Amino acid sequence: MLHLLTDPHAWLALVTLSVLEIVLGIDNIVFISVLISRLPKRQAKLARxxxxxxxxxxxxxxxxxxxxxxxxxxxxFAILGNEFSWRDLILIAGGLFLLAKGTSEIHAEVEAEYEEEQSSGGSNGFGWVIAQLVAIDLVFSLDSIITAIGLAQDVEIMIAAVMIAMLVMYFAAVPVSAFIQKYPTTKMLALSFLLLIGVALVADGLGFHIPRGYIYFAMAFAGAVEVFNVLALRNRRKRPKTLTRK
Incomplete structure (x- = not known):
């Protein structure tokens, strides 16, 4: 354990793995933020x-x-020459869950069912949110840890990287959730991200790996466009006040 503190390769592995775990944690943050957006403020904090x-x-x-x-x-087992492991099955199930969840949430937003469901929330809604968090946390954790195993050999480095990533996720989850709740259009964007991530997980499970760089670039580009939309909306809201003062 102590020899790792003076090993430059260990520090390089820690930094690399920490950055990767933080990037992989973006999926988790988006999903948690979308789920808790339907809960009352106090329950949302506890659920987060x-x-x-x-x-x-x-x-x-x-x-x-x-x-x-x-x-x-x-x-x-194998089907038509394609071999499947338990990891593949878990990723496929998790991807299908995200596709189903994202689709149902988009449908609820389009049909304007948000206010009705929020007002009837209660303990059942809170319990259902926690159950969904447990299911998807397991899927994201499995994908994250298998990636970590491929990059580092020491368990201590892996645990340290996970702890660093979780601290970043903890502090990032609050502003991300607040932003999604403040600007409703960003929630639709976040739901689209869930569909994209779901497709990627199913593809991975079926043996068709989609480079995560493409996915995260698409998410970053769409997020940047949404930031400009939010800034434009803010300016439009301020403009009438300025004209009135004059």
């Missing part, structure tokens, strides 16, 4: 803390069971 806490617990728990994780990548 539970969601991020579960994400951290799942990641560390999976890291401590590396032998079991590696077995998940071994083929369990």
């Amino acid at each position: 803390q539970i969601g991020l806490g579960l994400a951290f617990i799942f990641r560390v728990a999976l890291l401590l069971t590396l032998t079991w994780i590696m077995r998940l990548t071994a083929p369990v």
Whole structure:
């Protein structure tokens, strides 16, 4: 353990893995932000803390069971010459869940069902949100940890990188959630991201890897366009006040 503190390769691996884990955590933040947007403010804060806490617990728990994780990548059956492992099945299930969730949320937004569902929220809504957070946290954690295993050899480095990434996610989740709630159009964009991520997970499970760089570039480009839309909206709101003063 102590020799890692003086090993430059260990520090390089820690920085590289931390950055990668933070990038992979963007998916988690978007999903949590979309889910809690339908909860009252007090419940939303608690759900956010539970969601991020579960994400951290799942990641560390999976890291401590590396032998079991590696077995998940071994083929369990084949269909038409294509081999599938438990990891593939989990990614496919998680991707289909995100596609279904994103589609249902977009439908609710288009049909203006938001206010009705929020007013009838209650404990059942909160419990359902937590259940969904548990399911998707497990999927994101599995994908994140398998990536970490491929980049680093020391469990200590992996755990440290996960802890750094989770701290960044914790502080980033609040402004991201607030931004999505303040500007409703960004929620539709976030839901579109969920559909994109869902397609990528299903494709990975089926053996068609989509480079994450393409996905994150598309998300960053769309996010930048939305920022300009928000700035334009702010300026339009301020303009009548300025004219009135004159």
